Amino acid sequence: MKPKVAFYWCASCGGCEEAVVDLAEDVLAVVEAVDIVFWPVAMDYKLSDVEALDDDELAVSFINGAIRTSEQREVVELLRRKSGAVVAFGACAWLGGIPGLANLSSATSILEFVYRESPSTPDGDGVRPLEETEVPEGRLVLPHFDEDVRTLDQVIEVDYYLPGCPPPASLIAQAVTAIVEGKLPEKGSVLAPDVALCAECPRADTKPEDLKVGAFHRPYEVIADPETCLLAQGIVCLGPATRSGCDAVCMRANMPCTGCMGPTSRVIDHGAKALSAIASLIESRDRDEIAVLAEQIVDPVGTFYRYSLPASLLHRRVDAASATTSGSAKS
Ligand code: SF4
């Protein structure tokens, strides 16, 4: 019997689903090797098909995207019950990812902006979707929009993590092979090499041992030399603080690493590690000069916590008013 697997998406851009399709002819090998019993984006299975399975009947569920709604919580809890193993697939499921940057705003302020304040919202009645609406035909129900974005393992137990935004095809293929052959590593493992990205970067030889930075530039402000370490050119590259396994694809395209492969196992907070790695390179010891350099990093949260805010020690922004009225915001 082929192992049964499921793919599911939560707060996701669809890129992780695309990555499975990007396996190209290898996707046929995956389809051949496993029995896909649930993949809403690609196949017409229903949730009731999953509900009808025995507990643990699925060998693995690959779940991408962060968790933001009651529907997502309910489906991943169901998949957890039905699965021998759950893989957090991609940066959003593992660390919160790009959707996790919504933790800089409260749920209320997001809904206010989207339905009342955004420039594309017509003036008028301020209509907002309701979670429950009675209509002549019955009761319409929408999922609850949670107060914060959470990582998959802040909601259910996760067995393995596939990093990347999206995960590289080679890592997906290796993970599927390991499942089929029953050779999965220790529970809790991140299915990628546990070394920093600089180790596999083709520019590593040009990164000075005693690298110091006198000014930071955004990628569009300079024409980067395509052979030289980007950090040595003053472009913020998170390679020193980020896990390898992506074949340094961004550096090969003359762009810096933005950290989507997440941290190595020795790091608790990826953003803090990245911030400290970059801050340690500042040449000046003069407070005013350092302040000028800090200003050159115009979006610190988006630079250092782009993929990991919900997983970080910070988790989310809490304003004083909501902290006193709602208690602790983090579960
Ligand atoms: S990890 Fe990247 S590709 Fe995957 S859903 Fe999140 S944003 Fe999209």
Ligand code: SF4
């Ligand atoms: S800092 Fe960036 S460009 Fe430099 S060696 Fe590391 S990954 Fe490559």
